[in-house]
Amino acid sequence: MNYRYSARLGTFSSSAVRDILKLTQGNDIISFAGGLPAEEHFPVQAVGEAFRRVLEHGNRALQYGLTEGYLPLRESICRRMAKKGVSVTPDDMLLTTGSQQAIDLLTRIYIDPGDVILVESPTYLSALQVFGSYGAKLVSVKGDEDGIDLDDLAAKLQQYKPKMLYVIPTFSNPSGQAWSLERRKGALGLCRSANTLILEDDPYGELKFGDESVTYPSLFSLDQHPQGSCVVYTSTFSKTVAPALRTGWVMGDPDLIRNMARAKQAADLHSSSLDQQTLYQLMEHFDLDGHISFVRKEYEARMRQMAGLLREQDWPGVSWREPKGGMFFWLELPEAVDSAELLKTAVSLGVAFVPGGTFFAENPKANTLRLNFTHNDAENTIIGMKRLSQAMESVLVR
Amino acid sequence: MNYRYSARLGTFSSSAVRDILKLTQGNDIISFAGGLPAEEHFPVQAVGEAFRRVLEHGNRALQYGLTEGYLPLRESICRRMAKKGVSVTPDDMLLTTGSQQAIDLLTRIYIDPGDVILVESPTYLSALQVFGSYGAKLVSVKGDEDGIDLDDLAAKLQQYKPKMLYVIPTFSNPSGQAWSLERRKGALGLCRSANTLILEDDPYGELKFGDESVTYPSLFSLDQHPQGSCVVYTSTFSKTVAPALRTGWVMGDPDLIRNMARAKQAADLHSSSLDQQTLYQLMEHFDLDGHISFVRKEYEARMRQMAGLLREQDWPGVSWREPKGGMFFWLELPEAVDSAELLKTAVSLGVAFVPGGTFFAENPKANTLRLNFTHNDAENTIIGMKRLSQAMESVLVR
Known part of the structure; x- marks a missing residue:
């Protein structure tokens, strides 16, 4: 045919x-x-042990799960976040098939064809693919070794009234750069004033080199409580544990997260709960840090x-x-x-x-x-x- | 904000x-x-053993995989299909996060807002959700205990020139009914003539009761070789093994499958390859039939x-x-x-x-x-x- x-x-x-x-x-x-x-x-050994623990919990481990993701894993991630000074609850969080799916789901519920998304130059190519597939108009913002150019950002926020700014502020793919604290705070303030949502993609934040005392706080952590935050934050276990488990998470305003969950329900009901349970057991019994x-x-x-x-x-x-x-x-x-x-x-x-x-x-x-x-x-x-x-x-x- | x-x-x-x-x-x-x-x-025990086998194959099991899915599992499914007289190759197949994702991906690459999709009445509600989210216009076709009403189908194919017909011909959700062979062949012929793609959703086909000799061949198997077929077929391991592994597959024309893989790449890169590898080992070492x-x-x-x-x-x-x-x-x-x-x-x-x-x-x-x-x-x-x-x-x- x-x-x-x-x-x-x-x-x-x-x-x-x-x-x-x-x-x-x-x-x-x-x-x-x-x-x-x-x-x-x-x-590998820790993953194997974690999996054994999952199955020890009985047959229920193999049943359908919640679209939002396995609750104990969301709780574990919240506890880990709390140690870094980020206060979130499981209701502010959705588990996804890698952070790639978080990018897709947020775009699905937030972007209409013709809406403008600001992006860094260069930036993660598979995010560009997603944005393009929903008909977004992409506009690049300049940057240098300290991160996004605040003057150019301010100008483009005013000129394009974008719905979203997509950034990888910490050890960017592909540029490897990390934004300074001043740029982080600056971008946050500008976007908040412009009512532009920031999608902060942070797969690499844990892979920090050099001086232990230097930190790169996420934009999400610099913003207010998730409720009403202008930042949606996504990260993944792909770089810290292993990619094959395809487990990422996304945090933000609970209403926004609920809406992403509705879109996820249509997209795939839920991600592998076997992988989510395995990661939970791993976080409980393995020295992840x-x-x-x-x-x-x-x-x-x-x-x-x-x-x-x-x-x-x-x-x-x-x-x-x-x-x-x-x-x-x-x-x-x-x-x-x-x-x-x-x-x-x-x-x-x-x-x-x-x-x-x-x-x-x-x-x-x-x-x-x-x-x-x-x-x-x-x-x-x-x-x-x-x-x-x-x-x-x-x-x-x- | x-x-x-x-x-x-x-x-x-x-x-x-x-x-x-x-x-x-x-x-x-x-x-x-x-x-x-x-x-x-x-x-549960077989899943545990399969998982152990996966990890025995070394660290590579935890690396990123192909968007199309773990090749040995696709090959296993092909062999299983061949036993049922269905000839497919791994290139005609994409592994998905349950068959729900197959429905989503096909709709994504095939349906523009305003396109008509014919559906049974009643039909699977989460498919209706997906179709609606892509702006499809849904039109119901009548049915009875033998399946879809061929006269009504013919009339609606002519009236609406639909791009797609979505059906669950074997033990439908929610009606539990199974189409007769005559209705299967009839619907196939009508859709082929009308150049309307059939999405055959078959999560329950293996759960057949009563007389062993009675069979319900899939529409896909009644059609020609996948190349150029007017049927895209999806099924899942959720009902035969377990839902937590969230592994489904979709088969059809290789070009169509390739295009679905492009959409999947943006959606989530790939589904859990740990689950796919586990299912492969399970199929090799466990009496699934x-x-x-x-x-x-x-x-x-x-x-x-x-x-x-x-x-x-x-x-x-x-x-x-x-x-x-x-x-x-x-x-x-x-x-x-x-x-x-x-x-x-x-x-x-x-x-x-x-x-x-x-x-x-x-x-x-x-x-x-x-x-x-x-x-x-x-x-x-x-x-x-x-x-x-x-x-x-x-x-x-x-």
């Missing part, structure tokens, strides 16, 4: 990252592309290794900054270089990265690229960087 | 069933409301018990039919009775059901209700039916 797709289908571009991931699976390619955690650090602190140190070492290799290369006209946390280096190449072209050479030499252009809502900078430093071990990183160097020299010479 | 929700939000009514489920949780109410499988029959055959017999016994109790009551003006499979009885009460009112009395007496009105896209019959017979054991069913009888007599007397 002749399929008659919706107009919406045209808005779902396949993610460049996932297409590259597919290409590199099972091949001898060293990939700096995906935002993948290091497999060797997954707490100790584990995160271990992972953090390992990632910092990998970051430093890659920074060292980048310094050694000293590619002419290539600039980058050492990230303060997270999973990525962001490279700016000479303007004439198209990193999508570079990728073809790189893949032929056995190394992959993500061309930066896809991370922009407007005016893509084709001369940028993202490198993940968390997934490969020291040895593979050295080999991969050598291959990248070969690829790089072929374009930098031209 | 003052939240500015999308127009779409108004279309997400909260599901009556789930609201009742919430009300009855933890109370002394015997619920015939939810479509819940019997917990005591969940293969034997288990289903056991569950089927247990459910048939429960159905017969409830049918016996219904016959004993012999409520005046109340009609129902013995279902040939699935999980539900569908009752039609005297026209003057509003089952939503009856529910209030029933809940005060300690028993719950779902009022039938919510299962209609048009012209809701307020004098209908749905009873689940799979979740309660014999003893609770007797108590629950006594309570229902008390409630019923209060309205039937009036």
Whole structure:
């Protein structure tokens, strides 16, 4: 038959990252592309024990659950939040299939076609995909190493009256940057005055490097009580425990959360409650903070290794900054270089990265690229960087 | 702040069933409301063993997976389908968070606001919710105990030029009916000629009662090869293994499936791959057919018990039919009775059901209700039916 797709289908571009991931699976390619955690650090034994505990609780563990998510896990997350000075109750929280679903559900209930969403430049490409699929008009706000540009934000809030601002203020994907406290407070104040909702995406906040005493409070924690807050906050266990459990959470005004739950009910009834129960048992019986602190140190070492290799290369006209946390280096190449072209050479030499252009809502900078430093071990990183160097020299010479 | 929700939000009514489920949780109410499988029959030990096997395969089991779903599980499902004479490959299949998500994703890529979807009357209420949220215009097609009315279907295909027909031909939720072969072939032929896509929702097909030799081939299996098929088929492990794993699948034309995967990528990247890997190990090492055959017999016994109790009551003006499979009885009460009112009395007496009105896209019959017979054991069913009888007599007397 002749399929008659919706107009919406045209808005779902396949993610460049996932297409590259597919290409590199099972091949001898060293990939700096995906935002993948290091497999060797997954707490496999603790997950196994947690799962055993879930099943010990009897058959009910395998029954349907609430759309809002497994209550004891929401309570555990609240207790963890409280330790960080964030006061939330389970009613202010919805468990989702990763934070990706939180982005989708909030957009579903908040954005009409033609509504403006402000985004950072560059920003998380799969969020751009979601926003586009609901017909949002995307407008980029400038930024620098201290975070979003408050003057540009103020101007664009006034010019576009946006419904939403989407940000990753702490160890951004792809730029790796962290906003200063002044920028955090500034953006919050501006958005509150403009009645613009902030979606704060925070998958990497726990992966902080360097001085323990330096903190990056979430915008959500800097705002008032969830009731009436202008911030909706989402995070995930994908980077601190493991991605396969696909469990994220979203916090905000309880009315807004209830409305997201209504949308989730239609979308998939609820996320895996087996995974949610497993995470609850893990949080109760495993030193998650100790584990995160271990992972953090390992990632910092990998970051430093890659920074060292980048310094050694000293590619002419290539600039980058050492990230303060997270999973990525962001490279700016000479303007004439198209990193999508570079990728073809790189893949032929056995190394992959993500061309930066896809991370922009407007005016893509084709001369940028993202490198993940968390997934490969020291040895593979050295080999991969050598291959990248070969690829790089072929374009930098031209 | 003052939240500015999308127009779409108004279309997400909260599901009556789930609201009742919430009300009855933890109370002394015997619920015939939810479509819940019997917990005591969940293969808990087999799930535990399968999970252990997954973790034995190493840390990679906890990494991100493909949007399309864990390939070995898709291959297992294909092999299972082949035994039933249905020839599909993993490329014709997407794994989803329950079949609910399959309904959502297909609607997302196929339906524009104002497009017509034909539905049975009554039909699955959470599908109605999804269709409504994408702005579809819903038109009901008549049916009887043999399935959809072919004359009415033909007339409505011509009148409305619908993009889609949504059906549950085998042990429908809520009516429990199964279409005859003639109706299956007839509907398929009519839709193919009209270039109308059929979404065949089949969560209950494996829960067949009575004569083993009677079969109900899926519309999908009666159609040509997936390539170009006018049927998209979805099913789930929720009723045959357990709901907590939230794993369903959808099969159809590979191009259509690829487009659904693009939408899924934006929606949640992928469903829990831990659950998918667990189900794969379960299918490899557990006698799933034997288990289903056991569950089927247990459910048939429960159905017969409830049918016996219904016959004993012999409520005046109340009609129902013995279902040939699935999980539900569908009752039609005297026209003057509003089952939503009856529910209030029933809940005060300690028993719950779902009022039938919510299962209609048009012209809701307020004098209908749905009873689940799979979740309660014999003893609770007797108590629950006594309570229902008390409630019923209060309205039937009036």
